[in-house]
Amino acid sequence: MKHLALKLVLILVLSSYQGNTQILFYSDIFHGGVTGNGAGLGQGSGTINMNVMIAPGSTIRKAFLIAVRENGIGFAINVTLNNKVYIFSDSTIINDGFVSFLNPATNWDSASIHVIEITKDLSPTVDTYSLFIPPLNEDITQGYYSRYYLYILYENPDLPLISCSLFLNNSDVAPIIFYDLKDISPIITENPVSLTLCTTHFCDTIEDGSFVSVNGNTIGLIGGNEFNTPSSCSGLYSNYSHFNNELFALDDDTADSLMLGTDGLADIKSYVNNGDTTLNITFTYQSDFRPFTNPIRAVMLSYSTPCEEFTTSVTDTTTICLGEELQLLATGGFQYTWWPATGLSDTTIANPIASPQKTTNYTVIIKNDSGCVKTEHVRVSVQSPPVPEGVATQNSLCAQNNGSITVGSINTGSEYTYSLNGEFQSSAFFDNLPPGNYNLQITDTLGCAYEQNDIIIEEINNISAAFDYDILQNNPTKPLLEVPVTVQFNNLSQNANQFAWDINNQQLSAFEPLYTFTDPGVYPITLISTFSEPHCSDTALQILEFVSGVFLEIPNIFTPNKDEINDVFAIEVGGIKTLEIALFNRWGRKIKTEQFNLNPETINEVELWDGIYPDNGEPAPYGVYFYTIIAIDKSNQRFTRNGNVQVVR
Structure with missing residues (x-):
């Protein structure tokens, strides 16, 4: 038995301690035993061997591989235990969010404890496990996986009952750490009561160790590097087995009532009472130099109990x-x-x-x-619901069943069923859709659903009705614009396949009709262009005027948006030598006046207004504007026309 020679320097800083710093992760009562060993390479990589001891004739009851992550979230590590790969990540966290290491240079304030159950992967005949730790991939300042511990419970009907408890840390590191262990089965003190530990960052027992006390009894000063861990300041972990009412030390531990250095195993039956169901363990930092660098990761108990096995x-x-x-x-x-x-x-x-x-x-x-x-x-x-990256729609042209909905990709790696207004399919593309409102549902194989309602497929009218014309001279000896006048209408419509002309109150269906005007007068010319459905159409209107050799064409709309299409309010006239225009807004305020001198023997295009206020250079807003046009023909006859034109932007 080793001798305990300690110089106890207690840090009585009552404000610097942590109480209730553990959670009971595992507790069991069964015929059998328990064994454990640890491994760690700090910030290094390589293979570490861990020895265990399992009583002959036993079977594995439960086994856990425990990992400690110093700070950070979102990153994982793949370790290999006897050729079996295990992945520690956020999904293996049991508890997190506590400070594990704090000094002037480092603050790991989001440490976590991870556990993977590996019961089915272990054999009771194996007594050495090799753990391969890969090189770090992350920036060390963002945290890393620093410690691993293998905890195995094995059952054997020929062995006496044993009670085993595994407590995991869930509080910040501090100079004084209290473990108030509760929810433990009653203790029998005539047999060994095993206390074992898993720690990190204990550098030595000179100035960076911690004193351990059980129910107020100091049992040792711990610190240093484990024999199988070449990195410095690794801390210690217990290497042991407990079965048949005996406690066995492995590697550098000893099965006595004290702890010292890297010996993290103690039989504490002398410090507890028979029948106890609570236990207090205190870890007190050795010195006042760096009081925040000795985190306790796990505390384990195993002992005889008067309890019988019971089923849960x-x-x-x-x-x-x-x-x-x-x-x-x-x-x-x-x-x-x-x-x-x-x-x-x-x-x-x-x-x-x-x-x-x-x-x-x-x-x-x-x-x-x-x-x-x-x-x-x-x-x-x-x-989580299968949320797509987006939902794209293709609108319907002319109310046909040619709209579509395309569901974006989903990054959850599952198969999905897509439903649109209650109709199900496996494809993320819906086509042949008419205009309307649609409700989308995406369901994965687990039945988790994403819903998006009121997806609208609009009806797009892409019909554009337009025409111009050529005035034909039927008789070369007659003035160009004297009736009768023959006009060739040129159809400039787009995306249409049916046409209805209204010329002089006559309905024509020719694509480009030829029409002769026999009387002077004002003639509205209307072209309605459609595609299959009557309501998908567009209308073009122009006014022709023939008055004793005078011709005027005045549009009723223009779009001054600088696309070089119908950008100005322009009229076509023939037989006119003088033209004067006055423009007014809807409130009767005069916008501009202008006079033009023209050649009466030709057809002239006269640009009356570009949609800009002449007085300030600002664009005229959308709306209706009014005009008065005064024309004088070559016979000095005066004509006046009043009307309106719409500005559309």
Whole structure:
């Protein structure tokens, strides 16, 4: 037995301690034993061997690989244990968000403890496990995985009962750390009561160790580097096995009542009372130089108990959709305590309602009427709805069934069913759609659904009706614009296949009619262009005027948007030698006046207005404007025309 020679320097700084710094992750009562060993390379990589001891004739009851992540979120690591790869990531977190290391240069304020159950992967005949730790891929200042611990429980009907408890840290590192261990089964003190640890960053026992006390009894000063860990300041972990009411030390630990250096194993039966169900363990920093660098990761107990085996159960691991709820159910106990409380309706009943917003690993502590304790675990995976990157629509032309909806990609790696207004298909593309409102639903294989309502496919009228004309001279000896006058109309419509002309109150269906005007007068010329459906159409209107050899064409709309198409209010006239125009806004305010001298023997295009206010150079707003046109023909006959023109931008 080693001798304890300690100089105890207690730091009585009551404001610098952490209490209730643990959570009970696992507790069990069974015939068998427990063994554990650790590994870590700090910020390095390589392979570490871990020795374990399992009683012959045993089977693996439960096994966990535990990992410690120093700070950071969102990054993972692949480690290999005896040729089997395990991935630690955010999905394996049991508890997180605490400070694990703090000094003037470093602040890891988002540490986490990770656990993967590996029961089915282990063999009771294997006594050495090789753990390969790959090189770090992340910036070390963002955190890294620093420590691993293999915790194995094995059962054997020929061995006496043993009670095992695994507590995981969930609070900030501090100069004084209290572990108030509760929810443990009653202790029998006539056999070994094993206390084992998993720690990191304990550099030595000169100035960077921690004193350990149990129920107020100091049992040692711990610190230093484990024999299988070449990195400096690695901290210590217990290497042991406990079965058949005996405690066995492995590697550099010793199975006595004290701890010293890297020996993190102690039989603490002398410091507890028979029948105890609580235990206080205190870790006090050795010096006042750096009081924030000795984090405790896990505390483990194993001992004989008067409890009998009892059967417990919990809801199977399951998956729900985000926003759904699930009733959990634990059985076999008298009292129940669930953690974490996140997403639970009640943490003290056997059947709480769970509605977590993310995947959560729940532990339920089950205590029977004799005060004996076991735990069960259930993982509630939360599946987010299959949200697409976007939804694109193609509008319908002329109310035909030619619209479409295209659903963007979804990055969850599942298969989906798509529904549009209740019609289901496996494709993300919907075509042959008429105009209207559509409701989209995307459902994955788990039944999780994404809905987007009021997707609108609009009716697009892309018909453009337009025409111009040529005035033909039927008789070369007659003035050009004297009636009768023959006009060739030229159809400039686009995207149309049916045409209806109204010329002099006559309906014509020719594509480009030829028409002779026999009497002087004002003639509105209307062209209605359509495509298949009558309501998908466009109308063009021009006015021709023949008055004893005088011709005027005055449009009723123009679009001064600088696209070089119908940008100005322009009229065509023939037989006119003088033209004067006055423009007014809707309130009668005169905008401009202008006079033009023309050649009466030709047809002239006269640009009357470009849509700009002459007095300030500002664009005239959308609306209706009024004009008065005074024309004098070559016979000095005076004509006056009043009307309106619409500005569209």
